[in-house]
Amino acid sequence: MGEQNKIIINNNELSFKSGETILEVAKRYNIDLPTLCHLKGSVPTGRCGICVVEIQGMDNLRAACATKAENSMIVFTESKAVVDTRKKVIKEFLSMGNHNCAVSRPSGNDWTHFQMKVQADDNSAELCPAWGDCRLQDLAYRYQVTGEKPAAPYQTDPMEIVNPFIIRDSSRCILCGKCVKACREIQVNDAIDFDNADAPKKIIAGDNKPLKDSECVFCGECIQACPVGALVEKDARFDRGWQEKKIKTTCTYCGVGCQIYLHVKDNIITRVTGVEGVAPNYGSLCVKGRFGFNFVSSPERLTKPLIKENGKLREAEWDEALDLVASKLSQIKKDHGPDSIGVLTSARMSNEDNYIAQKFARAVLKTNNIDHCARL
Amino acid sequence: MTNTIGDIETADMILVTGSNTTENHPVLSSFVKRAVKFRSAKLVVVDPRKIKLVEYADKWIRQAVGTDVVWINGLMHVIIKEALFNKTFVNDRTEGFEELKKTVEKFTPEHVEKITGIAKEDIIEIARMYATAKAASILYCMGITQHICGTDNVKSLANLSMLCGHMGKPGTGVNPLRGQNNVQGACDMGGLPVVFTAYQPVSNPDAVKKMENAWGVTGISTSPGLTATEMIPKAHDGIIKSLYIIGENPLVSDPDLNHAEKCFEDLEFLVVQDLFLTETAQKADVVLPSTCFAEKDGTFSNTERRVQRVRKAVEGPGDAKIDWAITCDIASRMGYPMSYNSSEDIFEEIRIVTPSYAGITYDRIDKTGIHWPCPSIDHPGTPILHSAQFTRGKGLFHAIDFIPPAEEPDNEYPLNLTTGRVIYQYHTGTMTRKTEGLNERAPESFVEITQKDADKYNVKNGKKVRVISRRGEIEVIVQISPKAVDGTVFIPFHYAEAAANRLTNGRLDPIAKIPEYKVCAVKLAS
Ligand code: SF4
Ligand code: SF4
Numbered sequence: 001m002g003e004q005n006k007i008i009i010n011n012n013e014l015s016f017k018s019g020e021t022i023l024e025v026a027k028r029y030n031i032d033l034p035t036l037c038h039l040k041g042s043v044p045t046g047r048c049g050i051c052v053v054e055i056q057g058m059d060n061l062r063a064a065c066a067t068k069a070e071n072s073m074i075v076f077t078e079s080k081a082v083v084d085t086r087k088k089v090i091k092e093f094l095s096m097g098n099h100n101c102a103v104s105r106p107s108g109n110d111w112t113h114f115q116m117k118v119q120a121d122d123n124s125a126e127l128c129p130a131w132g133d134c135r136l137q138d139l140a141y142r143y144q145v146t147g148e149k150p151a152a153p154y155q156t157d158p159m160e161i162v163n164p165f166i167i168r169d170s171s172r173c174i175l176c177g178k179c180v181k182a183c184r185e186i187q188v189n190d191a192i193d194f195d196n197a198d199a200p201k202k203i204i205a206g207d208n209k210p211l212k213d214s215e216c217v218f219c220g221e222c223i224q225a226c227p228v229g230a231l232v233e234k235d236a237r238f239d240r241g242w243q244e245k246k247i248k249t250t251c252t253y254c255g256v257g258c259q260i261y262l263h264v265k266d267n268i269i270t271r272v273t274g275v276e277g278v279a280p281n282y283g284s285l286c287v288k289g290r291f292g293f294n295f296v297s298s299p300e301r302l303t304k305p306l307i308k309e310n311g312k313l314r315e316a317e318w319d320e321a322l323d324l325v326a327s328k329l330s331q332i333k334k335d336h337g338p339d340s341i342g343v344l345t346s347a348r349m350s351n352e353d354n355y356i357a358q359k360f361a362r363a364v365l366k367t368n369n370i371d372h373c374a375r376l
Numbered sequence: 377m378t379n380t381i382g383d384i385e386t387a388d389m390i391l392v393t394g395s396n397t398t399e400n401h402p403v404l405s406s407f408v409k410r411a412v413k414f415r416s417a418k419l420v421v422v423d424p425r426k427i428k429l430v431e432y433a434d435k436w437i438r439q440a441v442g443t444d445v446v447w448i449n450g451l452m453h454v455i456i457k458e459a460l461f462n463k464t465f466v467n468d469r470t471e472g473f474e475e476l477k478k479t480v481e482k483f484t485p486e487h488v489e490k491i492t493g494i495a496k497e498d499i500i501e502i503a504r505m506y507a508t509a510k511a512a513s514i515l516y517c518m519g520i521t522q523h524i525c526g527t528d529n530v531k532s533l534a535n536l537s538m539l540c541g542h543m544g545k546p547g548t549g550v551n552p553l554r555g556q557n558n559v560q561g562a563c564d565m566g567g568l569p570v571v572f573t574a575y576q577p578v579s580n581p582d583a584v585k586k587m588e589n590a591w592g593v594t595g596i597s598t599s600p601g602l603t604a605t606e607m608i609p610k611a612h613d614g615i616i617k618s619l620y621i622i623g624e625n626p627l628v629s630d631p632d633l634n635h636a637e638k639c640f641e642d643l644e645f646l647v648v649q650d651l652f653l654t655e656t657a658q659k660a661d662v663v664l665p666s667t668c669f670a671e672k673d674g675t676f677s678n679t680e681r682r683v684q685r686v687r688k689a690v691e692g693p694g695d696a697k698i699d700w701a702i703t704c705d706i707a708s709r710m711g712y713p714m715s716y717n718s719s720e721d722i723f724e725e726i727r728i729v730t731p732s733y734a735g736i737t738y739d740r741i742d743k744t745g746i747h748w749p750c751p752s753i754d755h756p757g758t759p760i761l762h763s764a765q766f767t768r769g770k771g772l773f774h775a776i777d778f779i780p781p782a783e784e785p786d787n788e789y790p791l792n793l794t795t796g797r798v799i800y801q802y803h804t805g806t807m808t809r810k811t812e813g814l815n816e817r818a819p820e821s822f823v824e825i826t827q828k829d830a831d832k833y834n835v836k837n838g839k840k841v842r843v844i845s846r847r848g849e850i851e852v853i854v855q856i857s858p859k860a861v862d863g864t865v866f867i868p869f870h871y872a873e874a875a876a877n878r879l880t881n882g883r884l885d886p887i888a889k890i891p892e893y894k895v896c897a898v899k900l901a902s
């Protein structure tokens with residue numbers, strides 16, 4: 001049966017596994033099928049309508065995320081009907097709220113001109129914090145769509161800034177529901193939901209209270225899921241994604257060992273995001289991993305060796321400090337034997353650091369008095 | 377962990393005990409919650425506090441603090457009596473069953489109820505649930521290990537899982553959740569007084585020879601060293617003259633702090649290497665500034681034994697140096713030259729002397745980490761331990777009897793105190809308390825207490841109270857909470873200015889030498 005699983009996408013014959021959706025097949029073959037509301041690991045809803053495709057023999061376009069691949073199915077992902085529909089959907093989204101990055105330009109008709117203008121305004125409160133890192137903006141650009149001025153007044157709830165981590169701006173929300181799924185189906189915190197299932201107007205926490213008073217634990221899964229600028233990290237809202245380097249590493253807090261990206265600009269960590277698609281965390285993080293990085297650039301960090309003199313610590317150069325340590329340890333080892341010295345290494349440090357610490361205790365001091373505080 | 381984090385989601389039944397998972401291992405807790413909500417796994421939480429995870433549980437069982445061996449033995453009693461154990465597994469893969477059977481015989485549900493306060497019906501019900509599940513996973517954390525009988529608790533859980541054959545298969549196992557990012561790695565690397573890397577005993581002449589050859593030295597000590605919790609009191613006795621402390625802050629994290637502080641004063645020479653001028657560093661003769669995880673290359677090994685890369689993203693402040701380079705500099709100045717060009721160079725040496733890491737290279741873990749044991753370069757790693765056999769061949773049941781907590785409440789100190797963490801802070805707070813947002817969410821220490829006890833001892837929500845034990849006292853804010861149980865209060869240990877460890881007991885588990893943080897007796901005074 002397996003060998004019969006063939007689907008034709010954009011004139012290419014591709015094999016698929018039974019049960020796979022068209023979107024999953026396309027993703028596997030690197031076909032660039034745009035999505036907004038799709039969240040890996042959760043149940044697809046077809047809500048946003050961006051991933052529509054044309055299937056030969058069917059009257060209506062179908063959402064690729066919610067349609068299973070079938071044998072001999074012939075699919076087009078960028079046909080005229082598809083593109084027209086996507087344009088319409090994008091336009092509607094843009095018109096829904098304060099998407100000033102693509103709203104019909106106040107002056108002239110020139111896309112480039114508009115972009116120049118917005119960029120010149122970088123850092124202004126007017127500018128969407130997601131500018132340059134927004135799936136809707138990407139799509140507007142890709143399909144050359146501009147928004148209309150919102151017909152009806154859009155959500156004008158004030159931005160929620162009362163919690164220390166997340167800014168919620170419902171004026172930029174496109175009601176795609178991705179944050180709700182992230183919170184409910186991935187992190188299972190159930191802190192947020194649509195205000196009304198049938199005719200949603202906005203996303204609310206609990207019975208419409210600030211996040212800080214809700215069940216929210218500030219894992220930030222919803223920020224990472226949100227395709228637009230409706231949910232952003234408070235401290236990083238003026239940082240522009242394209243100016244940052246991203247370095248993949250491992251979280252320094254608990255033993256889960258989440259894979260994270262440190263976003264860095266000018267030697268400062270601006271934000272942390274979860275690495276999608278790899279174990280152990282598949283993109284999820286907790287509040288400490290995502291927001292607890294300020295200690296790195298804290299002014300309280302030690303920058304120089306210190307030596308105690310007359311009961312007070314004073315700054316010293318490395319040579320002086322290291323010589324003092326080496327001579328003192330040598331002296332104590334000589335006078336009282338190797339086992340009069342203990343080394344406490346750390347469950348916070350790397351394997352390499354720990355290996356060297358125990359090698360130092362055993363090969364240099366000649367003692368097995370080496371331990372770390374795992375017990376504590 | 378014997379199994380992986382991802383694997384939790386494939387369990388039919390999950391038994392969580394002594395782990396406040398949603399606060400201490402939040403991302404891992406979502407695997408548990410998803411298993412329950414979307415795969416209808418059964419969840420049983422055994423914990424004295426009404427932790428968040430209880431909301432997801434099919435069953436929440438509240439044991440009297442310090443009585444874990446009793447309820448675990450009780451489960452095994454029922455499982456054996458009702459012949460629900462996995463006979464094939466017990467026959468083929470284990471030894472010591474008869475003795476176990478004898479030991480658990482007296483732990484009848486009635487007897488267990490008397491000691492633990494758990495209703496006998498509940499004991500029977502969970503025993504059946506665990507034994508009859510297709511795949512059952514046990515998760516535990518410090519709530520199980522931080523007791524005078526911590527080693528016993530862990531062995532009891534291993535007994536339970538072997539008895540039912542919930543071992544070596546997906547969705548099963550006995551899974552300790554490591555509190556700190558690289559506890560696993562620090563142990564693997566031989567940061568322990570009795571073993572070299574990969575748990576090769578220092579008393580084994582072959583292992584000693586191997587290290588001597590690799591390191592080009594002779595005369596490595598074969599006698600076991602002291603644990604951290606022994607070294608500090610030994611300073612008071614004049615046996616330990618000097619400590620070199622790298623990246624730890626025992627003057628907040630150690631038990632019975634008042635005593636620990638006195639011990640530190642007796643040291644002749646104290647070196648502390650850290651990111652910050654911690655409470656411990658302030659006492660040092662020399663403080664050496666080191667770089668943090670974001671400023672270095674290296675590896676961490678997570679709680680599922682997965683060795684993962686750490687990469688340098690920013691430059692360290694001022695003259696701060698990477699920890700291993702500082703240690704190497706000291707070694708060289710003491711007449712044993714140690715130098716490496718990079719962390720990777722060190723890792724290559726680790727591979728030579730560490731059989732379980734031999735097959736892991738920086739290249740191989742560039743994209744995703746590998747689970748040790750990984751003995752050779754073509755080995756895929758071992759996500760699930762003990763699938764064909766145990767390390768020692770057959771799994772040995774350890775017959776374990778009950779030892780009550782070292783200090784129980786009495787008339788003078790009528791309340792049990794347990795300590796732990798909150799989600800927004802971490803360990804001694806040196807890192808998390810530098811992030812304003814985290815402090816805003818969890819600004820200060822508190823004592824969590826039931827309404828009933830609050831009334832009984834006449835303390836008010838939000839008001840300051842003195843908590844006093846035989847060893848010291850601290851002042852904290854009262855927090856009346858439904859999480860608490862009558863007779864037991866909880867204090868987080870992150871806060872140096874009201875360090876919970878001024879109160880805790882320094883008594884150690886005789887084998888693991890873990891202090892009994894989880895129970896001691898206190899009283900309240902306003
Ligand atoms: S931060 Fe986490 S808990 Fe809070 S709303 Fe977002 S996903 Fe839910
Ligand atoms: S906040 Fe973002 S993710 Fe949530 S519904 Fe609005 S646009 Fe979608």
Ligand code: SF4
Nearest residue numbers: 251253254258286289
């Ligand atoms: S992000 Fe949270 S759960 Fe993940 S490793 Fe860091 S502290 Fe642990």
